[in-house]
Amino acid sequence: MPYAFSLDDVAFLRSEQGERAVAACAELPLTDATRIADVGTARRLVGERYAAALETVVLRRKAVSKLAGLPGADRWLFTGDALQQASAAPVAAVRARRLAGRDVHDVTCSIGADLVALAGAAARCVGSDVDEVRLAMAAHNSARSGVSPLLVRADALRPVTRNCVVVADPARRDSSGRRTWRPEDFVPALDELARACAGRDLVVKCAPGLDPAAVPWAREVELVSLDGQVREACLWSEGLATVGRRATVLRSDGTQWTVTDAEPDDVPVGEPGEWIVDPDGAVVRAGLVRHYAARHGLWQLDERIAYLTGDEPPPGVRAFRVLEFENYSEKALRATLRRHDIGRVEILVRGLDIDPNTLRRRLKPKGSGEASVVLTRIGRTPTSFLCRAERP
Structure with missing residues (x-):
């Protein structure tokens, strides 16, 4: 259960004494292996407010990436929720x-x-x-x-x-x-x-x-x-x-x-180009895949699937250079990975009921190379793309 801070806790943590207590607890490792010893040390250093000080240290560590760059955030107070x-x-x-x-x-x-x-x-x-x-x-x-x-x-x-x-x-x-x-x-x-x-x-x-x-x-x-x-x-x-x-x-x-629905969305559906582009999740959730495609000169593989394709990906975006593609079957994909000596494989899926982790275990790829596999549906045809992920 998360610690329930009180107003008295907050008043203590805002005081000079509380700041010294938190600074002392910040020196503790606070790992699963050291938890019992750390609590004992905190009790000895801080006294009855030790739990509030320890929780503050833990939450400040969790907040580092979320509040990065915000002035003074390393001294903030939080509740877990x-x-x-x-x-x-x-x-x-x-x-x-x-x-x-x-x-x-x-x-x-x-x-x-x-x-x-x-x-x-x-x-x-x-x-x-x-x-x-x-x-x-x-x-x-x-x-x-x-x-x-x-x-x-x-x-x-x-x-x-x-x-x-x-x-x-x-x-x-x-x-x-x-x-x-x-x-x-x-x-x-x-x-x-x-x-x-x-x-x-x-x-x-x-x-x-x-x-x-x-x-x-x-x-x-x-x-x-x-x-x-x-x-x-x-x-x-x-x-x-x-x-x-x-x-x-x-x-x-x-x-x-940003991309908005005020922009053009007239894009064709066509054959695979040199690249597969998986739009950012915000674009997909906002229903702006076609608008994004029109902006960057891309087109759709299938009008109901969010994957895009083209001869040049948007700048700075991680995209997938198509090495080859074929109708998907697990047997055919396994053979393709073996032929290309692929041992480490990233699997991306849209439009097919396939769990990437389960499939990877079944494929048992063995080799010295690495690749990305994009699995999707074009019309009614399950299709597999063997790709190399790049950020042009």
Whole structure:
């Protein structure tokens, strides 16, 4: 069970004594093998607040990659659940830039991951939450990051501001802690939040698997990925939407690009080219595969499959140079791998009911080379592509 922080814990952790306690515990390895010894050492060094100090060290270590580059984040305070739901710093920054210069109210500010980004871009920024512990942590984290939003304890369904853009990140776990995908089970529920914010500009971060039909008030659905992993869907209301669907693709090195449904999507279906391109997950989930293909001069292998093909892949994208292709059968693929002396194989699948890990075990590839195998369906024909992954 995750540690349940109290207000007294937060007050201690924010004090000089608490900072010294966390610094002392940060020297401990905190591995499974050393856990019992580390707890004993922490008790001796810290006293009765040892558990809060240890949990803080553990959570700060987990937060490093998510909050990389955010000023002062190495001194932030978290709860386990709040850290898990917190936006990664690059994702929060993109959302904040779209709201630059506006008055913004983060009505579910939690420990402040989005709030800090918003406060750095907004004209004025308010953060609120019903959880006193998280609100106290948000105050600490904001100060550490050099921003000072107004913080108040308030229910997201009972507005305490006017003329602000409302930003919300509803909790997406049920009472047992299991992840939920139903908007009515979010806290606050999406339909209740939309009613409470009727007539106001509203931005809601939610799970990428959300069915857009469940949120008819959202005029733009933005899917956001970071380093190839789809992180979230962001819903934008009437006054903020600029397109119907958007995919935003981010990299930790600071590069980013977007594609929207306002762009052309007239692409053909044709024979395999020199390359296979597997579009970023945000593009696929946003339903923008054809728009992405049109932008880069690619075409589809099959109109119902997300794999694209062409004679030149988009710059900087990991793509698959086609060495040969054939109608798929396990026997034929095994022979192809053997003929090319392939011992290490990456298997990608779309449109076929094949588990890559199970197939790899059955193939038992033996050889000195490596390759990527793309399995898909062209029309009704299962097809296998032997490829070499490259990043031109």
